[in-house]
Structure formats: structure tokens, C-alpha cells
Amino acid sequence: MPIRNGKKYLRDLDRTRREIWVGGRKVTGSVTEHPAFTGIAKSMAALYDMQSEPELVEEMTYTSPQSGERVGMSFLQPRKKKDLESRRRMIKRWADYSCGFLGRTPDYLNSDIMAMASAWKFFAKGGKEFGDNIRNYYSYVRENDLLMTHTLINPQANRSVSLSKQDDPFLAARIVETRREGIVVRGARMLATFPMADEIIVFPSTVIRSGTEDRPYAMAFAIPVSTKGLKFICRESFSHNSAYDHPLSSAFDEQDAVVVFDDVLVPRERIFLLEDPDRANMLHEATDAVVHMSHQVTIRDVAKTEFFLGLMSLIADTIGIDQFQHVQEKIAKTIMVLETMRSLLVAGEAEAAVNRWGIMTPEFRYLNVARNIYPRIYPGLKEVIQQLGASGLMSLPTEEDMKSDVRNYIDRYYVAKNTSAEERIRLFRLAWDAAGSSFGSRQELYERFFFGDPVRMASALFNWYDREPYRRKVRELLSRQGGKT
Ligand SMILES: Cc1cc2nc3c(=O)[nH]c(=O)nc-3n(C[C@H](O)[C@H](O)[C@H](O)COP(=O)(O)OP(=O)(O)OC[C@H]3O[C@@H](n4cnc5c(N)ncnc54)[C@H](O)[C@@H]3O)c2cc1C
Structure with missing residues (x-):
């Protein structure tokens, strides 16, 4: 299937039956006609339309090595510097449309999955099937031009103790049962920006480290947003009808939702990492x-x-x-x-x-x-x-x-x-x-x-950055002046 245009995105959005709650009500009718989502759905459709505009198609897409069809440029696995430039031009085109106010243009998570699939051997070290799964998933979303949301963070109940030490061991989403066909997940995650996606990816946090006691929480998988038992509880909508009164929020309120997993079955072929805190802790850096x-x-x-x-x-x-x-x-x-x-x-x-x-x-x-x-x-x-x-x-x-x-x-x-x-x-x-x-x-x-968290991101920078050359520089100056360090 080639790249989607806006019309197809909107049609798919309406066809996909997800459980999504806004303002105390479950959205039962058309998502694209709901006041909280109309504006953002139109904006997203406009982005998809750009992919097939004749003068932009070369910039926005490339030829899939698998199907020979045009697929989104943000799926491109860069091999040369000019590939990075191509990716940059496409990403900037989409970013300019919202003047940077849309965080979840599809390229954000396309880039994530592209990098993860490129590093499939990292996943395969945890089990051969995980390496195959991440590669197959990447091909699937690329060939179908699917849009992903993601959730990495656990509920903010008590940050002073680990996940397994929370009063309710099923507060944070975790594995409750392993079956032949997959795992069953129960609990919640926060926060998923843009729940009007096709798929949700559930990965470990980029900065929060798990201990061995957190094994049932250490997982990575992806499922359709319509999967049974999955619920999205949205924050209050900031979207408004009048583009005159609210030029940005009428078009770019991408929503944020807490995600509840009410005994959700994740099929085996959609699991990338399982009960593996060590691999979960290094996932984003290693890939x-x-x-x-x-x-x-x-x-x-x-x-x-x-x-x-x-x-x-x-x-x-x-x-x-x-x-x-x-x-x-x-x-x-x-x-x-x-x-x-x-x-x-x-x-x-x-x-x-x-x-x-x-x-x-x-x-x-x-x-x-x-x-x-x-x-x-x-x-x-x-x-x-x-x-x-x-x-x-x-x-x-x-x-x-x-x-x-x-x-x-x-x-x-x-x-x-x-x-x-x-x-x-x-x-x-x-x-x-x-x-x-x-x-x-x-x-x-x-x-x-x-x-x-910017505090922990800065701490990660502090620990990652090689400061030794600069220590040496200071030591050299001191030693030139006759001191010993
Ligand atoms: C608008 C918005 C959209 C988001 N969209 C997404 C999304 O699409 N997907 C997704 O996965 N996540 C999303 N997030 C969540 C984001 O990843 C988290 O906000 C971020 O990781 C911080 O976690 P937290 O909000 O749980 O804050 P907390 O971890 O609860 O931190 C609260 C405060 O306590 C401090 N603190 C807590 N624990 C520690 C510690 N151990 N050491 C030092 N300080 C600590 C923090 O510095 C901070 O000041 C979104 C967040 C926002 C605000």
C-alpha cells in the first residue's frame, strides 16, 4: 500500500474503533467530527496530503526497498550524510506547517522505530523472535504509513519508591499473565500525546532506570489503538472552533491521554523486549x-x-x-x-x-x-x-x-x-x-x-560527557606552574 493522503488518514481514523474518553464521555461517533479532534485531524490530514503533492513527493517520500512503492521519508534508514539531509528537509517541511507546535507529526515516532529496527540485533540478543518482530513491525508501519503514539512513563503516584513497591503492584502497566499467544498487560501508563494514532508503542523510559525487581514492568511492544481493553483518558480539550479567536489551538491541540491497559493481550509477534530490565534500561541509547x-x-x-x-x-x-x-x-x-x-x-x-x-x-x-x-x-x-x-x-x-x-x-x-x-x-x-x-x-x-525530566536528562549528560580532556587541561596548566595534581 503506498503513502496515505489526508482523506485516507481521516477515513482510517474514523474506522478504527478505539476507546477514548474526553470530558467524562466516551467518544462513540466519528472521531473526526468530535469537537476535541476535528481541528487536529484536519491538520494531520494536511500533513499527509503534502506527501502526494506532485512538487513535494520527491522531498516527502522515497521508494520502498521492499514494495517499490513511495513511502514516508522519515522511515528512511540513512546510510549516507545526504540521507540525513533528505530526512531533515522532509521533517522541516512538516514542522513548518504547524510552526513547530505539533510534537507528534508522524516523523517523530517513525524516526524512533526506524532506528530501533536498524538495531534489530540488539533486540535479537534478548531472543531471536524479538529481532524479527521489530524488523517486521517497522516494515508494517512503513508500508501502511501508519501513525504511532507512544507511552514511556508510569503513573505519578509515588515517585519515592520503585514500580514494584507502589501500594498497588498493578498501578503501572505490567505483565499479569504469559500465554502461548502473547502476554496480558494490566495497569496504566502516562502520557500518550496524540491518541488519534493507528498504533501505540509501549517502550521503557529514556531516563528512568529499572531494577531487577521491576522485571514484569520491563517490556517493549506495539499494538493497534483499537486493541480490546485499551482505554485512552484524555485531558480537558484546549481545542476551539474559531480559527480567528484561537489560531493555534483550533488547529494544533494534539491531546494527551493516560493509557489504561485493562488486561490487554499483546500478541507474541508484537513484543520486542520482555522482562529484561537491563536491556530496557539501555534501549534508547544502544539503538x-x-x-x-x-x-x-x-x-x-x-x-x-x-x-x-x-x-x-x-x-x-x-x-x-x-x-x-x-x-x-x-x-x-x-x-x-x-x-x-x-x-x-x-x-x-x-x-x-x-x-x-x-x-x-x-x-x-x-x-x-x-x-x-x-x-x-x-x-x-x-x-x-x-x-x-x-x-x-x-x-x-x-x-x-x-x-x-x-x-x-x-x-x-x-x-x-x-x-x-x-x-x-x-x-x-x-x-x-x-x-x-x-x-x-x-x-x-x-x-x-x-x-x-530535564533534571535527569542533565544528569545523564553529566555522566555521559567525556570531561577528562578538560580536567587534563587544567592539570597541565597547574603542572606548568610547578604544582602537583
Ligand atoms: C505535554 C506533555 C506531553 C507528553 N507526552 C508524552 C508522550 O507522548 N509519551 C510519553 O511517554 N510521555 C509523554 N510525556 C511525559 C514525559 O515523558 C514526562 O513528563 C517526563 O518524563 C517527566 O516525568 P513525569 O512527568 O512523570 O515527572 P515526575 O517523574 O513525576 O517528576 C516530577 C518532579 O519530580 C522530580 N523528580 C521525580 N523523580 C525524581 C528523581 N528520581 N530524581 C530527581 N528528580 C525527580 C522531577 O525532576 C520533577 O521536577 C508528556 C509530558 C507532557 C507534560
Whole structure:
């Protein structure tokens, strides 16, 4: 089957019967017509449509070595540096569509599965069938152009004790029974962004380490979202109907859900790792999945920072504050952020090398820094919008106001330096959605946490980074000066 277009994605989304709860109600009808999902479903469909646009098809797809059909470029297993560039161009195209506000464009987890399947020998060391399973799964999602969501984290009940020591041993999803046809899983996981996927992958965390007592929790598998017993409990929807009032949240609220496994049967052929805490602990690093995901994430970070730089610049022009030095400094800092992120991306690709699995892999040193920096920088970008926008962010007539009798006052009193009231309001509504609304706040939380706890990610960087050459440098200086170290 070739790449999907938007129409096919929407049709598949409606046909797939998943158990999904929003606002206390189970979604029983069409998912694509539900107010929480209409906007995001349309956005995702637009991304899929790009794959078959004649002028983009070469950029967005490549020829499958298996079927000879066009398949999504983010499934490409890079062998050369130019393959990484092809991947980057495609990823950036999708990231630009949402200005980086969509975290779960399909390429994010396509990159994950691509890297995992390339490292199938890592899985095979835990059992030959696991190596076959991950390779077959990769081919299956690539050839059917399926969209995946994922869940890595266990419920936030009591973080001071391990999974097996929680009051309820079935709080976190774990194996409850092993059968000839597969394993039965009971418990919960948090959090799965974008539950309107076709498949859910359940992998160990990138940074949380399990001990041997956590064996029943140490697993990796993938199943269709329609699997019996699987339930998605969504947070409150931030999606709104009016694109005028909520330009971002009307289109890009990708939802986040807690996933409940109510005795879910996972077929044998969908299991990649089983009761193997040691292998689970090193999964993302050993396969280099974390590097390829960081590559995708850094490209999206660049797209998002470009958006913030554009937004700040337009706000400054619109209300005539661009000549003030502190405004210039704030915008200059954003230029520094953008060029830093871009440089890390360029450096990661420039120093890419073939990894032990035969895959051209960016240099992680740079991308590891990128993924650690951005969660710390992002809240500052949002803050600048609030600092520059000031009360303008609270002078936001709605679409209804614009159709009402007060419109003539709005046209007169909401004008800006060089723009009409209407243009100014549209810009400031966008700014509020990016930096102030529930959607904007969720974006901040997302950037802080989606790739893992920033504190433990920094700790991982601390432990991974080779600091010995720099210790030596200091020792050499001291010894040149006659001291002993
Ligand atoms: C918007 C959003 C979307 C997300 N989407 C996904 C998704 O699609 N898939 C997915 O798998 N996950 C997703 N996540 C979850 C994300 O992976 C976690 O938020 C992240 O790993 C941190 O875990 P936690 O939220 O459970 O925080 P916790 O681990 O509960 O941490 C809470 C606080 O306690 C501190 N803390 C806790 N334990 C320790 C410790 N041992 N050492 C030091 N400090 C500690 C943390 O630093 C933090 O300040 C998403 C999160 C958000 C906010």
C-alpha cells in the first residue's frame, strides 16, 4: 500500500474503533467530527496530503526497498550524510506547517522505530523472535504509513519508591499473565500525546532506570489503538472552533491521554523486549533511537524558534516598540537561540558517522546539548511575548465582537502603528494562543518535559560527557606552574 493522503488518514481514523474518553464521555461517533479532534485531524490530514503533492513527493517520500512503492521519508534508514539531509528537509517541511507546535507529526515516532529496527540485533540478543518482530513491525508501519503514539512513563503516584513497591503492584502497566499467544498487560501508563494514532508503542523510559525487581514492568511492544481493553483518558480539550479567536489551538491541540491497559493481550509477534530490565534500561541509547529522535526534535525546535522570532518582530513593528533597547536585546537573544539551535543541528549532521548498526547517525554530542537546552530556553521565548505584548494581549476582541455593533469602536481604538485594528487583533490573538492560553501553557509544559525530566536528562549528560580532556587541561596548566595534581 503506498503513502496515505489526508482523506485516507481521516477515513482510517474514523474506522478504527478505539476507546477514548474526553470530558467524562466516551467518544462513540466519528472521531473526526468530535469537537476535541476535528481541528487536529484536519491538520494531520494536511500533513499527509503534502506527501502526494506532485512538487513535494520527491522531498516527502522515497521508494520502498521492499514494495517499490513511495513511502514516508522519515522511515528512511540513512546510510549516507545526504540521507540525513533528505530526512531533515522532509521533517522541516512538516514542522513548518504547524510552526513547530505539533510534537507528534508522524516523523517523530517513525524516526524512533526506524532506528530501533536498524538495531534489530540488539533486540535479537534478548531472543531471536524479538529481532524479527521489530524488523517486521517497522516494515508494517512503513508500508501502511501508519501513525504511532507512544507511552514511556508510569503513573505519578509515588515517585519515592520503585514500580514494584507502589501500594498497588498493578498501578503501572505490567505483565499479569504469559500465554502461548502473547502476554496480558494490566495497569496504566502516562502520557500518550496524540491518541488519534493507528498504533501505540509501549517502550521503557529514556531516563528512568529499572531494577531487577521491576522485571514484569520491563517490556517493549506495539499494538493497534483499537486493541480490546485499551482505554485512552484524555485531558480537558484546549481545542476551539474559531480559527480567528484561537489560531493555534483550533488547529494544533494534539491531546494527551493516560493509557489504561485493562488486561490487554499483546500478541507474541508484537513484543520486542520482555522482562529484561537491563536491556530496557539501555534501549534508547544502544539503538541510537534517542539520537534520531533528537535530530527530529531539534529540527522542530528550529521551526518553532523561527516562529517566535517572527512573532516578536511583528509585535515590535506593530506597536512601534522596536527602537527601545530592551526590546532589541530580547529579540537579539532570540536570534542567538535560533542560531544556536541551527548550529547544533548543522554540527550534528556534519560530524555524523555510521553507527554500529550500519546507520548514518548524527553526532549526539550536539543534539544531546540541543535537547537539554531547549526545555530551559523555551519558557523564556514565551515570556518575551508577554513582555512585549503587555496589555495588548488582553485587548483581544473575539470573532463575535468583530461582527457586533462595537465594531466601529474597535476599528477606531484598536489600531496600531502601521496596521488596521483587524490585523493587529489577529496578530495579538496568535501571540496569546502561543504564549498565554491553555494551549500556550501546555506547549510550555510539553517543551519542558516531553523528552523526559530535564533534571535527569542533565544528569545523564553529566555522566555521559567525556570531561577528562578538560580536567587534563587544567592539570597541565597547574603542572606548568610547578604544582602537583
Ligand atoms: C505535554 C506533555 C506531553 C507528553 N507526552 C508524552 C508522550 O507522548 N509519551 C510519553 O511517554 N510521555 C509523554 N510525556 C511525559 C514525559 O515523558 C514526562 O513528563 C517526563 O518524563 C517527566 O516525568 P513525569 O512527568 O512523570 O515527572 P515526575 O517523574 O513525576 O517528576 C516530577 C518532579 O519530580 C522530580 N523528580 C521525580 N523523580 C525524581 C528523581 N528520581 N530524581 C530527581 N528528580 C525527580 C522531577 O525532576 C520533577 O521536577 C508528556 C509530558 C507532557 C507534560
